[in-house]
Amino acid sequence: MSKTHSHQTALVNVLGVVYLHKRTVDGGDLYLTRFAEPHQEHLEIQNWYEESWFVKHRVRLLGTSSVYRVPTRRIGGTSLDLVVKHNRVGEDVPLNTHTLQEFLSAEFNSPWEEFALVMEMGDKHFGQMLQWIKVQRPLAIYVPPQRMQAWQSGRSRAKINRIQARHPGVDLDILKQYKLVYEWIRGKNLVELFEQIKVEMPDLIHHLTAMQKKALDDLTVKGYLMADMKPEHVIIEEHDCDRIEQFGGNGDANAAAKQVDLLYHLLEVGKYSVIDYELLFRTPEHEDRVKATRRICYLDDQKCRLEPTPLPPHLSRTEIFGVPYVFGRAESTGGRMWVVGRNARLFDYFLPERWRKTPSLSLSADNEVFYTVTKDNIHLVWETSRVGEFPTDSKFSPEEVAKIRRNGINSPFEEFAISQDLNSRGIHAVYVRAIYVTGSLKVEMSVDPRRYQSHRTIVDIDGDPVLAPEHNYITLRGYYNGPDDWVPEHEDKLLTPVDLAKAVRKGIINAVQGKTYLDRVIARLLDAGYDGSLLKKNDLLLAMNSRGEVVKDRSGEPDIIICNFETLWKLPGTA
Numbered sequence: 001m002s003k004t005h006s007h008q009t010a011l012v013n014v015l016g017v018v019y020l021h022k023r024t025v026d027g028g029d030l031y032l033t034r035f036a037e038p039h040q041e042h043l044e045i046q047n048w049y050e051e052s053w054f055v056k057h058r059v060r061l062l063g064t065s066s067v068y069r070v071p072t073r074r075i076g077g078t079s080l081d082l083v084v085k086h087n088r089v090g091e092d093v094p095l096n097t098h099t100l101q102e103f104l105s106a107e108f109n110s111p112w113e114e115f116a117l118v119m120e121m122g123d124k125h126f127g128q129m130l131q132w133i134k135v136q137r138p139l140a141i142y143v144p145p146q147r148m149q150a151w152q153s154g155r156s157r158a159k160i161n162r163i164q165a166r167h168p169g170v171d172l173d174i175l176k177q178y179k180l181v182y183e184w185i186r187g188k189n190l191v192e193l194f195e196q197i198k199v200e201m202p203d204l205i206h207h208l209t210a211m212q213k214k215a216l217d218d219l220t221v222k223g224y225l226m227a228d229m230k231p232e233h234v235i236i237e238e239h240d241c242d243r244i245e246q247f248g249g250n251g252d253a254n255a256a257a258k259q260v261d262l263l264y265h266l267l268e269v270g271k272y273s274v275i276d277y278e279l280l281f282r283t284p285e286h287e288d289r290v291k292a293t294r295r296i297c298y299l300d301d302q303k304c305r306l307e308p309t310p311l312p313p314h315l316s317r318t319e320i321f322g323v324p325y326v327f328g329r330a331e332s333t334g335g336r337m338w339v340v341g342r343n344a345r346l347f348d349y350f351l352p353e354r355w356r357k358t359p360s361l362s363l364s365a366d367n368e369v370f371y372t373v374t375k376d377n378i379h380l381v382w383e384t385s386r387v388g389e390f391p392t393d394s395k396f397s398p399e400e401v402a403k404i405r406r407n408g409i410n411s412p413f414e415e416f417a418i419s420q421d422l423n424s425r426g427i428h429a430v431y432v433r434a435i436y437v438t439g440s441l442k443v444e445m446s447v448d449p450r451r452y453q454s455h456r457t458i459v460d461i462d463g464d465p466v467l468a469p470e471h472n473y474i475t476l477r478g479y480y481n482g483p484d485d486w487v488p489e490h491e492d493k494l495l496t497p498v499d500l501a502k503a504v505r506k507g508i509i510n511a512v513q514g515k516t517y518l519d520r521v522i523a524r525l526l527d528a529g530y531d532g533s534l535l536k537k538n539d540l541l542l543a544m545n546s547r548g549e550v551v552k553d554r555s556g557e558p559d560i561i562i563c564n565f566e567t568l569w570k571l572p573g574t575a
Contacts, residue, residue, distance in 0.1 A: 011314025012331030015116040016348055018314055019141070021331065027145035033115065035137040035183065042072040042080040043140050043181065049084075058084070062232070067276075069184055081184035083136065087111045088278060090155030090174060093227075106227040107159055108278045111141045111178040118277050121224055133222050134273040137183040147175040185273050186238040190231035193244060193263065198256045207260060214267045215274060223286025227279035235273040240266055294376040298349050299488040302431075302478075305341030315344050316461045321417035325435075327460060334439025336460065340416065340432055350434040350476055355380055364538075371479055379479035380433065386566060387411045388446025388469055395536055403534065407569050411451045412473045413458075413466065415565035418530070422562065425528050427521075429562040430541070431478040438472045445469065480541055480561055495551060496544045497561070500537035508542070508550065509558075517560055529574030532562075539564035 012021045012031075019031035024045050036043055048054065048070055058068040066086040071079045088108040109117065115138045122135040160174050190211055194204055208231045215234050219226055226233070236244070247259045266272060282290065306324065311317065315328040318338070325338040326346065332353045339347045348354075353375075360370040360382075368384035386409045392401055410418070412435045419429040446452070446469040455467040467473075481487060481494040498506070504514040514537055521540060525532035541561040543551040553559045562568075 010329065010331075011312070012329060013314060013348060013351060014112045014331050015353065017112070017116050017119055018312060019331075024142070024145075029143040031141040031143075033119070033138050033140065036139040039080055039139065041075045042078075045142060047073040047075065048082055048181075049142065049179070081186075082139070083182040083184050083275075085180050085182070085278075087114070087178035087180050089172070089178065090157075090159045092154075092156070093279070106279055106281070107162065109280065110172055111180055112172075114138075114180065114277050114280070115141065117224070117280050117282070121222065121280070132270060133219060133224075134270070135277075136185055136273065136275050138180070139183055140181040142179040142181060143173075144177050144179070146177070147173070148177065149175075182275075185235050185275065187235045187273070188238075188241050190234045190236070190263075193236060193241065196245065197259045197263075199260065207263075211263070211267055215272070218270070219274065220283060223283050223289065225281055225283055226274075226277075227281075228276070230276075233274060233276045234267075235275055236263070236266060237271070237273065240271060291375070291377045294349070295378060296488070298346070298376060298378055299484075301343050301345050302341075302484045303488065305343045305346060305484075308342040309344045311344050315347055317342060318460070320413045320458060320466065323413070323416050323420050330436065330439070335437050336464075337434055337436045338413075338466075339434045340420075349374070349376055349378060350436065352436060354378075355382065355476070379481060381430070381477045381479050381563075383475050383477075385409075385412045385415075385473040385475055387451050387467070387473060388448050390447055395538075396534070400534055404567055407567070408448055408450050410566050410568070411455060411467055412475045413455070414451075415475060418565045418568055418570070419562075422525075422528070422530075427524055427528060427562070428559060429565070430480050431484060432475065433478055434476040436474045436476065437468070438474070440472075441470050442472050477563070480543065480563070482543070493546050497541040497563075498544055499563070500540045500542065500560075502538070503542050504537070508544075517558060521560055521562065525568070526571075529571050531569045531571055534567040535562070535564070 009020060009022045012019050014031075017033065019033060020036070020040075022030045022032065024030050026045065028045070030043070030045060032040060032043060041047065053073065054068075054070060058070040061067045061069060061083075066088075068084045070082050070084055072082060073079065087110070089110045091108060093106060093108065118135050118138050121133050122137075155174050157174060160172060190208060194208065199207065211234065212229055212231050216226065216229050219229075244259050244262055247255050247262060252258065308317075311326075315326050318325050318327050320338070323340060324342050325340060326342065326344050327336070327338050328347055329335070330337050330352055332351065335352065337347070337350060339350055355372055355374040355378075358372045358374055360372040363369045363371050363381065369381065370383070371379070371381050373379055389409060390401075390405055391409065396404065416432040416435065419432045422429045423431075449469065452465075452467055452469045456465055458466045460466055478484070480497045482490060487494060498508065500509070500514045500517060503509045504511050509517070518535065518537055518540060522532045522535060525535075539562065541563050543559055543561065545551055551559045
């Protein structure tokens, strides 16, 4: 059998899970988790999903409609038992689930959500430390190339839209099938075990109900809910099943009671596994904990963003105009991203699905500038770069527009280099975080080619130009609420930014002060070798403390922060 070619593989990150993405021999897509690494050849689709093999060897699991146990072909003398299930995202939840009673709004997880939750739940160090839930190892997501007719999918467009709203930007095709592949757990579920334990009704119902509740309670302690929990979803591993069987075969009159006691003990000490995660989700309390934890980790990582961390294989380090970046691809959109610093842990926080469609507030009447709080409770400002354009904003005079045409709009990479340089010189500027380039093409072509020509020799790890005229670039900046080394220690006393123009309108400063502060910044920029003559009052921020007072610098003057770099140019002949 032929294999996928190496050039058709890439490491990608979707909802925090890193996959090896491979094009399959049939033109589909295969996403392999870290657990699949030792079994890559077994998981080539021709070794388990080839039609004649799959149909002949699959065994449908009891109580399911589309979940199968299937062995792979023997590779190197070994075969791997898989659980293959059809993902039901967007379909109606059947009437025979507990959803009707307890979780009326529950919907099937998307394949990406399901794997992300399972990976998280199986992490000993995530959630409640004393509670560890054993799960099946998620191995792969297989997306066949065929597209169904809408009537064949059984999916609701409204349901798909709701799921995409939770994770905007994550690819989810309503007409594609998604096959989830898990590693088989050798053992028996609770129902199968009680078939060999001589317990009569109603004791049997009592025991199954109590054991199911124990598993559900453990899940809740860990921070999860399962809308359709069943005794069939609780698995006792093979060696413990053997112990239970031994109790029943010794001729003891109390054998059944001892078997039941052992089973309760195994559940009490956590020696069981939970399977079937399509209706698994976090508790509201755990959802809040996840956000809070991620925010704290993010703030700590930002403090040491310039310190190198271990680099995952799907990311690389680069430097552009003196600014260090961690570079990688955003699989959810087909885009690319450069995150400022050398700390690879920061990369995931800026993936487009974390911020692209979270509720946002427009900060500009002329530009695409938005303030948002990400899914990780991180405050960001994002702006669509106007590189390659000739803006004619009403705030610019004809003479200023002519100057912009002569000099051109800065590229995102130039903007970030300027910000870094200014901060190093003691001229405060907002912190730049990441540059994201969309996977989709621009609607309107660029009219000013100069930046694309001057950047043409700067390429990413794949040899693609970092600045391409056919794509949009979005810059992400920290919403200024204090210095990076100050914010983590002052969660309840953060600063509030207000631009000079708004500060004048609100009476925080008067018009004369507003002009004085603007002129002062322009003069400081000139001394530092920059032309900042096109800066306006709304390009500069004041920081307000919790008492509504303007934050002062060491000289007793207002601490002013520059927040716009697109028309701030390096003067010729300056270092």
